[in-house]
Amino acid sequence: MRNDGPVVVVAGAGALPEILVSALAAQGREARVLALSGFAGRAVRRRADRTMSLLDVAGILDQLAAWRPAAVALAGGVARPSPAALASGVAAWRNRKEIAEVFARGDDHLLRGVVALLEERGHRVIGAHEIAPDVLAPAGLLGAVRPAPEHLRAVRVGFACLAALSPFDVGQACVTVESRIVAIEGAEGTDRMLARVAALGRGIPFLSRRKPLGGVLVKTAKAGQDRRVDLAASGPRTIRNAAAAGLAGVALGAGATLTIEREAMIAEADRRGLFLIGVDPDRPEEIAA
Amino acid sequence: MRNDGPVVVVAGAGALPEILVSALAAQGREARVLALSGFAGRAVRRRADRTMSLLDVAGILDQLAAWRPAAVALAGGVARPSPAALASGVAAWRNRKEIAEVFARGDDHLLRGVVALLEERGHRVIGAHEIAPDVLAPAGLLGAVRPAPEHLRAVRVGFACLAALSPFDVGQACVTVESRIVAIEGAEGTDRMLARVAALGRGIPFLSRRKPLGGVLVKTAKAGQDRRVDLAASGPRTIRNAAAAGLAGVALGAGATLTIEREAMIAEADRRGLFLIGVDPDRPEEIAA
Numbered sequence: 001m002r003n004d005g006p007v008v009v010v011a012g013a014g015a016l017p018e019i020l021v022s023a024l025a026a027q028g029r030e031a032r033v034l035a036l037s038g039f040a041g042r043a044v045r046r047r048a049d050r051t052m053s054l055l056d057v058a059g060i061l062d063q064l065a066a067w068r069p070a071a072v073a074l075a076g077g078v079a080r081p082s083p084a085a086l087a088s089g090v091a092a093w094r095n096r097k098e099i100a101e102v103f104a105r106g107d108d109h110l111l112r113g114v115v116a117l118l119e120e121r122g123h124r125v126i127g128a129h130e131i132a133p134d135v136l137a138p139a140g141l142l143g144a145v146r147p148a149p150e151h152l153r154a155v156r157v158g159f160a161c162l163a164a165l166s167p168f169d170v171g172q173a174c175v176t177v178e179s180r181i182v183a184i185e186g187a188e189g190t191d192r193m194l195a196r197v198a199a200l201g202r203g204i205p206f207l208s209r210r211k212p213l214g215g216v217l218v219k220t221a222k223a224g225q226d227r228r229v230d231l232a233a234s235g236p237r238t239i240r241n242a243a244a245a246g247l248a249g250v251a252l253g254a255g256a257t258l259t260i261e262r263e264a265m266i267a268e269a270d271r272r273g274l275f276l277i278g279v280d281p282d283r284p285e286e287i288a289a
Numbered sequence: 290m291r292n293d294g295p296v297v298v299v300a301g302a303g304a305l306p307e308i309l310v311s312a313l314a315a316q317g318r319e320a321r322v323l324a325l326s327g328f329a330g331r332a333v334r335r336r337a338d339r340t341m342s343l344l345d346v347a348g349i350l351d352q353l354a355a356w357r358p359a360a361v362a363l364a365g366g367v368a369r370p371s372p373a374a375l376a377s378g379v380a381a382w383r384n385r386k387e388i389a390e391v392f393a394r395g396d397d398h399l400l401r402g403v404v405a406l407l408e409e410r411g412h413r414v415i416g417a418h419e420i421a422p423d424v425l426a427p428a429g430l431l432g433a434v435r436p437a438p439e440h441l442r443a444v445r446v447g448f449a450c451l452a453a454l455s456p457f458d459v460g461q462a463c464v465t466v467e468s469r470i471v472a473i474e475g476a477e478g479t480d481r482m483l484a485r486v487a488a489l490g491r492g493i494p495f496l497s498r499r500k501p502l503g504g505v506l507v508k509t510a511k512a513g514q515d516r517r518v519d520l521a522a523s524g525p526r527t528i529r530n531a532a533a534a535g536l537a538g539v540a541l542g543a544g545a546t547l548t549i550e551r552e553a554m555i556a557e558a559d560r561r562g563l564f565l566i567g568v569d570p571d572r573p574e575e576i577a578a
Contacts, residue, residue, distance in 0.1 A: 181459035
């Protein structure tokens with residue numbers, strides 16, 4: 001282990017890589033950014049020291065060895081290509097192999113394999129929260145809106161359902177209305193799951209004007225998940241989508257999920273009247289509301 | 290228990306009520322049809338002795354008492370209104386209370402409550418398979434296409450996942466690709482879940498022409514589910530939707546799900562190159578392929 005080298009951020013999709021790069025800069029720590037083509041957003045790619053294909057494993061390992069990093073952080077999803085990559089058919093065509101490969105296999109297995117490989121090569125792999133501790137969702141009520149007792153019951157059912165699914169390679173979020181589970185996240189991701197819930201009442205005339213569904217979004221990590229990679233992330237958009245789905249609030253596994261732009265997220269929840277709460281995923285029955 | 294009265298078919302959505310009415314006619318048994326407004330299809334409503342609102346519980350109980358039935362069968366879903374009801378805004382408006390109520394609560398609880406209520410009133414509640422035994426999915430390979438070993442692994446993962454979800458009030462179907470669970474059915478139903486899987490690759494240029502996903506649809510009942518009500522049903526449309534989603538085949542809980550128009554379903558699977566297999570849900574590891 002070398003403590004004098006840079007911290008390398010291997011950057012996938014989403015806002016997390018930028019947050020880590022900014023945190024490292026604010027801490028005055030030397031950083032290198034390896035952007036994954038097809039996944040990393042535009043801002044990160046502009047800042048990147050190298051942009052490489054996720055499938056060029058040998059090349060990535062050579063580059064890391066050359067940088068002699070103190071630590072390597074894998075940040076941002078590789079389950080879906082970045083909107084930037086999709087916006088350009090050319091970029092998507094260029095990265096079609098990466099996209100198809102990752103799409104078919106799922107990111108869970110892939111990332112676990114990458115961590116094992118990096119450690120074999122003597123690298124120290126760290127989690128995003130080891131660079132920016134405040135990205136982890138804290139326990140307790142985060143906004144001004146308090147959940148009602150029936151919402152807390154729905155939150156407990158959601159955590160129990162996700163715990164039951166822990167042994168399986170499947171998304172770690174669900175929407176519950178009282179004891180009923182309305183949706184479980186699969187390969188489509190949280191945003192699309194929420195769009196699905198929003199669409200449930202549509203197409204039934206007059207029903208779309210019904211009172212809101214009143215359900216909750218529950219999001220957490222798998223039991224025993226390696227928290228250095230691919231923790232589920234939420235941000236202001238999650239709140240907007242939950243509101244559009246008619247939900248009453250959002251419950252996040254405390255210490256087990258990432259909150260991106262937390263202040264904006266809380267403000268969004270307050271503005272839209274949704275509760276936002278962090279819950280210890282090992283003790284969901286002890287919600288302190 | 291009266292053995293001389295008619296068999297009453299309480300008819301919700303889907304093709305099952307008609308199948309039962311035809312089976313009773315073929316057996317020369319006296320039948321009464323109580324169609325549930327907003328759910329029963331047009332053919333059943335035309336044949337119905339009464340069309341009543343699901344929420345008019347007192348009225349339904351009075352009608353049943355007047356018929357003095359030998360047995361009562363609840364057939365067809367009430368989770369979603371019939372396409373016929375939706376096609377007419379007027380009908381949907383007329384049934385908006387039923388639709389909103391059922392939609393918000395889920396049919397599981399509702400149907401369990403209805404069975405308990407009917408039994409309290411001295412009625413004998415029977416399952417669809419007690420009228421038409423051949424609607425239950427049998428064990429074994431149903432079509433001409435044989436599943437590959439990786440498909441059988443995916444089938445086992447799917448059954449294990451659904452078994453883990455058994456304690457929860459959530460749909461009993463999922464799509465698996467090898468050990469990865471791509472989608473779990475929620476309130477949207479099997480057809481919409483399959484449409485979601487079909488859409489996963491879309492929007493990514495050039496990727497839509499990729500080789501098929503190669504996953505499997507697994508569908509079964511909850512462990513300990515009352516098999517007299519609301520068994521998951523599959524038919525030719527299930528096969529068409531599974532094919533459109535790029536799946537390699539369909540595995541059904543043998544004795545735990547209903548197959549509607551089985552001959553047409555098998556023909557559809559053979560034509561589209563999908564395997565179709567019935568699997569004992571208590572022993573999914575013993576698939577005889």
